[in-house]
Amino acid sequence: MTATVAPPAPSLDRIADPELHADGDPHALWRWMREYSPVHRHEAGELPAFWSLTKYEDIRAVYRDPATFSSARGVLLRPARLGDDPGGGLTLALSDPPRHKELRSLMADWFSTRAVRGLEETVRATAHKVVAQGLEQGTVDFVDLAGRLSLSVICGVIGIPEEDHAAVHRWTDEAFAAHTSLAAHPRLMEYFMELVYARMAEPTDDLVSSLVNGTVHGELLSEHEILLNCENLIGATENGRLALIGGMLAFLQHPDQWRRLRQDRALLPGAVEEIVRWTSSATHSMRTATRPVTVRGQRVDAGDRVVLWLPSANRDEDVFDDPYRFDIARRPNRHIALASGEHFCIGSTLARAEMRALFTELLDATDAIEQAGPVTRVRSNAVNGPAALPVHLTPTSRATAGPGTR
Structure with a gap:
């Protein structure tokens, strides 16, 4: 037998190279790794040494074991010279139980199914x-269109007045384009500090007020912690925005699926899940082992970094039939693009509502959507998706009306 x-x-060694994710084919690399080296060690260079996990079940198991795989030292690869993430243990994303659960409880009511139902008309x-606005322009960068929707919605939840949305959108776009932390944008952080002080003086019905007045382990959050959590929430909109943009690109590349959705709107919830799986806009998430553990025969020592490649998990042939096919009627679709376990995305219900609203509006208001120029991709190993997606929108020949009146 041969x-x-x-x-x-x-x-x-290119797995974390932003150029690969912008101009290359990381899926070819992940596909090889899933079959021949699903738990692979990368030695230290500019980045510290880390293990790559590419199989669905392994990644899901790590997410569901925060006692062994900690978030508190950072959840993204950082150059070794920068050390651990300074936000470790202070934000929802960078904390472990039991602190994570208490922080989450301060925010959960704003993202519950009931809360999102209350926001649906606004969305x-x-x-x-x-x-x-896109139809008025005719040709528009879908990146801008999706970004204004995503940011406007989260700004409303946080408590940012509508007249300030444009400025916050501009500042966050500047940070996203520079691939820097929002906390490094001085005007944005200054704005949030002013907002925090205003809510300390006069609380209102918004998320910032909940953070200002809520307690963890019986103590109020520090101003620094409140700022970092606000930055964390705004920063998370990049993933939602990229999923919206990537979903539009998927439909442009698979026009049969757009026609299918036009013909049967009942497919929309499933289409949203397939977009989330297909785009997997969070490219990786990192954990640090707290004790020695064996994964598929490989010994991972305490202190080792473990990187979870989510787009790979969501193309795993052992879990998804024909995983490289974009299919809005895919069943089942147990993707983990929004994480799993303790760190399941707190804004997942709201993100899905935004997708349903935007694609419903596009179906209702347009007769055709055509790509109007070249697509460029984000240069990052943390998030992925189009950095530019020019489209031409042809309005429907039917009379237009406001949302909810068709």
């Missing part, structure tokens, strides 16, 4: 507004 010989290994109205 033994199976593995094909030559691709350049595995639909915002989607109607941004699409109407």
Whole structure:
């Protein structure tokens, strides 16, 4: 019996190279790793040494074991010279139980199913507004259209007045374009500090007020902690925005699926899940082992960094039939693009509502959507998706109306 010989290994040291994720084919690399080296150690260079996990079940198991795989030292790869993330243990994303649970409880009511139902009319109205503006322009960068929807919605939840949305959008776009932390943008942090002080003086019905007045382990959060959590929430909109943009690109590349959705709107919830799986806009999440553990025969020592490649998990052939097919009627679709376990995305229900609203509005208000120029991709190993997606919107021949009146 002839033994199976593995094909030559691709350049595995490029796995964290932003250029690969912008201009190359990381899926080819992940596909090889899933089959031949699903738990792979990368030695230290500019980045510290880390383990790559590429299989769905392994990644899901790590998410569901925060006692062994901690978030408190950072959840993204950082150059070794920078050390651990300074926000470790202070934000929802960078904390472990039991602190994580208490922080989450301060915010959860704003993202519950009930809360999102209460926001749906606002989300639909915002989607109607941004699409109407796009139709007026005719040709628009879908990145801007999706970004204005995503940021406007989270600004409303946080408590940022509508007249300030444009400025906050501009500042966050500047930070996203520079691939820097929002906390490094001085004007944005100054604005949030002013907002925090205003809510300390006069609380209102918004998320910042909940953070200002809520307690963890019986103590109020510091101003620094409140600022970092606000930055964390605003920063998370980049993933939602990229999923919206990536979803539009998927429909442009698979026009049969857009026609299918036009013909059967009942497919929309499933289409949203397939967009989330297909785009997997959070490219990786990192954990630090708290004790020695063996994963698929590989010993991971305490202190080792473990990187979870989410787009790879969501193309795992052991879990998804024909995983490289974009299929809005895919069943089942147990993707983990929004994480799993303790760190399941707190804004997942709201993100899905935004997708439903935007694509419903596009179906209602346009007769055609065509790509109007080249697509460029984000240069990052943390998030992925189009950095530019020019489209031409052709309005429907039917009379237009406000959201909810069709």
